[in-house]
């Protein structure tokens with residue numbers, strides 16, 4: 464497919480029927496025709512099961528569907544462009560999916576389940592589940608490589624900083640995956656050279672936890688680390704090739720040599736704006752999914768909305784979600 468720029472009117476004009484939406488995904492994911500069988504993995508021969516009347520086929524329940532089916536010559540099973548992807552088993556029209564994905568790829572502050580539910584006429588639960596499946600496709604590869612050269616590390620608290628809370632304020636009920644708190648520290652790593660952002664929640668800000676996370680994501684001996692002047696980074700400093708600490712307390716934001724943590728702070732302020740403005744309350748159980756979403760958006764912020772749409776659709780396979788939604792969480 465020619466690399467055209469998408470827009471909502473262009474997508475709507477192109478996706479007139481469900482069969483159009485299948486063809487659209489087939490082009491984006493496969494370049495038109497299946498390359499390998501999603502069920503047995505064999506690269507072989509595939510037959511398109513052409514419906515008798517051209518566009519629709521009858522389902523087992525007797526209703527008509529525009530689902531485009533293929534058959535694998537090797538395992539003899541049927542599949543579609545949705546098999547083993549985030550769309551697997553969905554009852555939401557594929558046209559809606561494509562438009563919601565486009566919304567997710569173009570909205571800097573994110574899209575809430577309530578918004579999608581109202582805009583596309585689906586239930587809040589369906590919308591919630593749909594958005595989490597899309598976030599799944601934004602997730603970093605589990606075997607993503609280690610960051611090297613220059614990495615900025617910084618942390619913040621999501622849910623407000625506990626030191627700002629008034630002592631006479633309401634008691635917080637114990638909830639969330641980390642026990643009796645509704646504040647969670649989040650660590651962000653920004654690769655200075657590529658601007659790749661990785662963000663993750665951590666149990667507590669201690670030297671031990673930070674060391675573990677940094678070791679998981681950074682090629683420590685070959686990396687220059689830029690941080691603020693917090694003590695735990697100073698302890699870890701000898702393990703890195705070099706360490707620059709920016710002393711914010713002394714009003715310093717950039718040291719000689721250009722070291723700064725501004726990129727990580729910029730990510731945090733965008734993240735907080737989005738969580739406060741669009742999502743209002745994010746369940747801490749699912750915080751990491753939101754972190755993946757905003758890290759993905761930040762990493763790919765220089766790409767166009769259409770490029771992000773293409774990237775996301777190329778990342779939908781093998782990422783099925785099976786957990787049930789929690790009602791009332793946007």
Ligand SMILES: [Zn+2]
Pocket residue numbers: 500501502503504505535536537538539540
């Ligand atoms: Zn097969």
